[in-house]
């Protein structure tokens with residue numbers, strides 16, 4: 001049996017840190033409000049000339065280095081992003097060029113907003129299981145500061161920029177045990193950027209009905225963490241680390257409670273990174289791998305929900 005396993009992680013955060021105190025000067029808000037409702041203390045903001053691909057490149061270089069692989073052995077690049085550099089080519093193709101990969105490997109983007117990384121990991125798993133690829137670079141990268149309305153206090157306090165990456169290879173043992181993905185487009189207008197290429201003229205900024213998103217997020221995350229364990233040999237007590245999408249500390253806490261996991265077993269970076277959408281899970285993963293909390297052989301669960309709504313979860317042995 002062939003399984004997909006993570007053999008290297010990497011991440012990148014822009015140099016500029018924006019603490020809540022800076023937002024207090026821009027909109028009517030307070031550090032106390034932001035921290036108590038979201039857990040966020042600060043976020044990183046990309047330079048004007050720093051793109052999603054630029055950040056993804058730095059994360060990818062670290063992940064490839066950690067994996068010990070030759071970059072030209074990568075046979076698939078999946079870039080999860082909702083803030084691509086260009087309409088086309090895909091950010092994955094731009095990244096392939098910037099990495100200097102010359103083997104004509106497959107490269108494409110995945111657009112599932114904050115669920116982008118779990119969608120991309122699940123796709124990578126299936127490419128490995130079907131034998132279509134053996135060594136995959138999965139990147140989640142976002143420049144959300146460029147689609148935030150900095151005069152809208154209900155959204156501008158939430159988001160940040162960054163990128164994370166993993167290298168996944170075929171192996172004999174798990175690896176990824178299971179992944180589940182869902183979407184429900186009837187909720188599209190609750191979290192959206194209304195303008196786009198073929199429908200221009202509306203707002204080009206994030207618009208969100210925060211409390212509706214919050215309620216759906218808690219319910220769907222509670223359901224999906226049960227669903228992803230079903231049919232595996234694992235149960236809740238086997239989970240060593242929950243590595244959730246980092247949108248809001250209160251959503252994360254509710255999911256951990258559902259899994260009967262103490263917060264010490266949850267990787268939490270939302271306080272430092274804000275919500276970095278598709279980048280949040282690989283960023284959190286890399287932080288915890290590099291600081292030694294996540295160890296080889298441990299069981300990890302990823303879960304995320306974002307605009308669409310699109311959501312999902314992955315259970316794996318690291």
Ligand SMILES: CC(C)(COP(=O)(O)OP(=O)(O)OC[C@H]1O[C@@H](n2cnc3c(N)ncnc32)[C@H](O)[C@@H]1OP(=O)(O)O)[C@@H](O)C(=O)NCCC(=O)NCCS
Nearest residue numbers: 029030033037114153154157210211213214247248305306
């Ligand atoms: C956005 C979120 C933090 C708001 O928290 P909330 O407790 O639901 O707050 P509400 O939206 O009900 O607003 C409560 C009050 O705070 C105000 N408020 C909103 N943003 C504020 C801010 N940044 N600072 C101060 N007050 C703010 C609102 O105007 C409202 O005031 P009112 O009662 O006078 O009308 C919360 O809904 C949330 O996290 N939702 C999920 C968002 C998310 O995760 N999105 C991404 C998913 S990938």
